Amino acid sequence: MRFSLPVPPSFSLPAVIRSHGWVQLAPYDSQDPYHAFAYVDRLANGRVVAYEVQPAAEGVQVTTETMLSEEERAELAHKLAWMLNLERDLEPFYTFARQEPKLAHVVEKGEGRILRSPTLFEDTVKTILTTNTSWGGTRRMVSALVDLYGEPVGEDPAPRAFPTAQALAAADAASLRDEAKLGYRAPYVSELARRVARGDLELEAYKTADLPTGELRKELLAIKGVGAYAAANLLMLLGRTDAIPIDSYALKVVSNEFHDGQPVTPADVTAAFERFGEWQGMAFWFWSYGEET
DNA sequence: GGTAGACCTGGACGC
DNA sequence: GCGTCCAGGTCTACC
Numbered sequence: 001m002r003f004s005l006p007v008p009p010s011f012s013l014p015a016v017i018r019s020h021g022w023v024q025l026a027p028y029d030s031q032d033p034y035h036a037f038a039y040v041d042r043l044a045n046g047r048v049v050a051y052e053v054q055p056a057a058e059g060v061q062v063t064t065e066t067m068l069s070e071e072e073r074a075e076l077a078h079k080l081a082w083m084l085n086l087e088r089d090l091e092p093f094y095t096f097a098r099q100e101p102k103l104a105h106v107v108e109k110g111e112g113r114i115l116r117s118p119t120l121f122e123d124t125v126k127t128i129l130t131t132n133t134s135w136g137g138t139r140r141m142v143s144a145l146v147d148l149y150g151e152p153v154g155e156d157p158a159p160r161a162f163p164t165a166q167a168l169a170a171a172d173a174a175s176l177r178d179e180a181k182l183g184y185r186a187p188y189v190s191e192l193a194r195r196v197a198r199g200d201l202e203l204e205a206y207k208t209a210d211l212p213t214g215e216l217r218k219e220l221l222a223i224k225g226v227g228a229y230a231a232a233n234l235l236m237l238l239g240r241t242d243a244i245p246i247d248s249y250a251l252k253v254v255s256n257e258f259h260d261g262q263p264v265t266p267a268d269v270t271a272a273f274e275r276f277g278e279w280q281g282m283a284f285w286f287w288s289y290g291e292e293t
Numbered sequence: 294g295g296t297a298g299a300c301c302t303g304g305a306c307g308c
Numbered sequence: 309g310c311g312t313c314c315a316g317g318t319c320t321a322c323c
Contacts, residue, residue: 130316132300132302132318136303188318225317229318230318247316
């Protein structure tokens with residue numbers, strides 16, 4: 001079955017898909033690189049659905065081989081609105097961007113929305129798995145979690161949904177470490193899953209929390225395995241546009257862009273984008289590094 | 294508050 | 309093929 005979702009005037013599906021590497025992490029898949037994507041989701045009633053999202057004249061088109069009830073379709077639409085950041089009003093950011101040559105392209109290309117997962121739990125696990133490893137390592141670890149603990153769509157072993165907190169909480173810690181190859185990150189993921197499964201940590205509530213960014217950052221830093229970089233990355237995914245996820249890549253590009261390749265500190269990265277105030281995270285993320293204007 | 298070392302894996306490199 | 313080194317963030321112990 002097919003159904004469409006309306007999108008804001010400035011929306012660009014390729015721009016959202018290209019916003020970062022999440023589309024390369026299971027259960028995302030992109031056969032048509034950066035124009036469309038596939039995803040596998042587990043609905044609230046336990047049904048696992050594989051679907052594709054493509055650009056369409058009236059917005060985006062969702063296609064699935066599964067016949068969905070009206071309630072299921074509404075749930076999927078609600079989740080996709082979050083994943084594609086459809087509710088975001090980018091005009092205030094675009095007003096800034098139009099005045100900065102290194103950001104002018106975001107307006108032209110409809111950039112500014114960042115692809116995310118249906119749940120903050122999935123995004124938090126994936127963020128932990130980006131730390132202290134290569135991108136290839138992250139992809140491997142995420143795929144292993146999906147293959148080992150995710151629920152399949154039907155009888156076939158693949159494709160599978162991202163595992164629930166309950167599934168990961170029930171997993172043997174040694175299996176997480178040795179079979180999923182999470183290494184020392186295994187206890188972090190295990191503890192996070194257990195806290196979420198028990199209801200001790202209401203991660204999803206952070207999506208709509210009215211907390212100042214500093215307070216929310218403290219809450220995220222209290223999660224084992226989430227340090228300064230991971231917290232900033234999650235804040236960015238939560239739409240907190242004043243957070244800059246400073247990792248080794250950030251230090252490198254800021255060094256090259258603003259300091260002639262000389263070594264820089266996290267404070268230098270912050271200083272480089274401070275003038276963008278509440279939009280400094282977006283300015284950092286969408287900056288045209290190394291390109292002449 | 295700041296710093297050093299451990300954690301784990303894969304890739305690059307030299308032999 | 310094997311061994312060594314390094315990159316990549318976070319945690320913990322220590323000062």
